[in-house]
Amino acid sequence: MTEDPVTVTENYASYYDSDGVSGTPCNNGNTKAFSEVFLPTLYSLVFISGFIGNGLVVWVLIRYRQKSNMTDVCLFNLALSDLIFLVSLPFWAHGAIDQWIFGKFMCHTITGLFMIGLYGSIFFMVLMTLDRYVVIVHAHSLFSRNRSTKMGLILTSFVWVLSLFASLPNIIFAKEKNELSVKSCGTDFPEDTAWMSFTYLQMNFLSFIIPLVIMSFCYSRIIPTLLSIKSQKRHKVIKLILAVVAVYFLFWTPYNIVMFLMFLQRKGYLLSCNWQTHLSLAMQWVETIALSHCCLNPIIYAFAGQKFRRSVLKVLKEQFPLCFSQCTNFSQQLSERRSSVFSRSSEYSSTQIA
Numbered sequence: 001m002t003e004d005p006v007t008v009t010e011n012y013a014s015y016y017d018s019d020g021v022s023g024t025p026c027n028n029g030n031t032k033a034f035s036e037v038f039l040p041t042l043y044s045l046v047f048i049s050g051f052i053g054n055g056l057v058v059w060v061l062i063r064y065r066q067k068s069n070m071t072d073v074c075l076f077n078l079a080l081s082d083l084i085f086l087v088s089l090p091f092w093a094h095g096a097i098d099q100w101i102f103g104k105f106m107c108h109t110i111t112g113l114f115m116i117g118l119y120g121s122i123f124f125m126v127l128m129t130l131d132r133y134v135v136i137v138h139a140h141s142l143f144s145r146n147r148s149t150k151m152g153l154i155l156t157s158f159v160w161v162l163s164l165f166a167s168l169p170n171i172i173f174a175k176e177k178n179e180l181s182v183k184s185c186g187t188d189f190p191e192d193t194a195w196m197s198f199t200y201l202q203m204n205f206l207s208f209i210i211p212l213v214i215m216s217f218c219y220s221r222i223i224p225t226l227l228s229i230k231s232q233k234r235h236k237v238i239k240l241i242l243a244v245v246a247v248y249f250l251f252w253t254p255y256n257i258v259m260f261l262m263f264l265q266r267k268g269y270l271l272s273c274n275w276q277t278h279l280s281l282a283m284q285w286v287e288t289i290a291l292s293h294c295c296l297n298p299i300i301y302a303f304a305g306q307k308f309r310r311s312v313l314k315v316l317k318e319q320f321p322l323c324f325s326q327c328t329n330f331s332q333q334l335s336e337r338r339s340s341v342f343s344r345s346s347e348y349s350s351t352q353i354a
Contacts, residue, residue, distance in 0.1 A: 042288040075301055115170045121293075134147075200262075255290035
């Protein structure tokens with residue numbers, strides 16, 4: 001994604017033109033054929049599921065904005081950044097099937113949406129982790145007592161600016177390429193500069209290493225604090241926290257490993273055709289896995305909370321009263337039948353015992 005989220009084979013076509021030893025062409029036709037089918041399908045699934053989940057989060061939080069707190073502000077911006085990121089996927093999916101037909105300006109724009117949304121999603125997840133850390137571990141601190149909506153707006157504005165600056169190299173060097181009469185949108189860094197290495201390492205550090213260190217530290221302090229509190233809900237909270245770290249680690253680790261290996265290729269290592277073909281295929285898989293993490297954000301951060309689930313059900317009942325009334329009647333009938341069957345079963349058992 002520091003290069004381009006279109007097809008790995010298209011974007012690295014000039015890079016995969018030799019094996020670095022014998023000078024013979026490296027055949028990647030199978031990789032390209034695979035990407036033309038695989039990427040559009042997976043991008044479409046991620047777009048649909050992510051758009052529904054994050055759209056529902058935004059809708060509910062806007063509906064109840066009068067009762068918003070700092071957590072709600074962070075959650076709203078997390079969902080918004082995921083939506084911005086998801087908007088770019090249909091364009092990349094089309095580019096995987098055919099060629100880039102949207103022009104130079106849209107190449108810069110879609111690359112910007114993709115990168116800003118990607119960094120924003122990660123940074124807001126880190127911000128929510130830090131917010132939980134302060135509230136639970138340092139409950140009596142000045143920041144914990146002043147977690148107002150205004151403070152949330154200030155912090156989220158800073159995160160958006162940080163996301164923009166992190167995305168600038170990819171936006172500036174985005175370019176509509178024309179290779180072998182096939183147009184594609186790609187990041188074309190100037191030769192003999194450190195921009196390519198910088199963006200690779202920036203992605204590894206900002207999207208994985210630094211967030212993982214911060215999350216691991218915060219949650220290593222949060223969990224003991226929760227264990228010391230006598231509450232029936234603490235086990236649910238601990239499970240949710242462990243799920244956040246585990247899901248993030250599982251979804252982003254493969255991508256960052258492959259990214260680092262491709263960085264080594266750019267530096268002149270692992271240049272055989274086998275490495276090039278395998279890494280090209282691997283990037284398509286791990287990239288899609290990493291992208292699909294945005295679909296889980298609404299589940300992890302929003303739907304796992306009872307307050308938010310009640311708000312979602314309330315909004316849906318207001319918008320679709322007929323459907324929910326039918327569903328409610330069906331649930332009541334099903335519950336009555338189960339109760340009836342259970343009572344008859346109990347009577348039969350009592351008779352048999354007697």
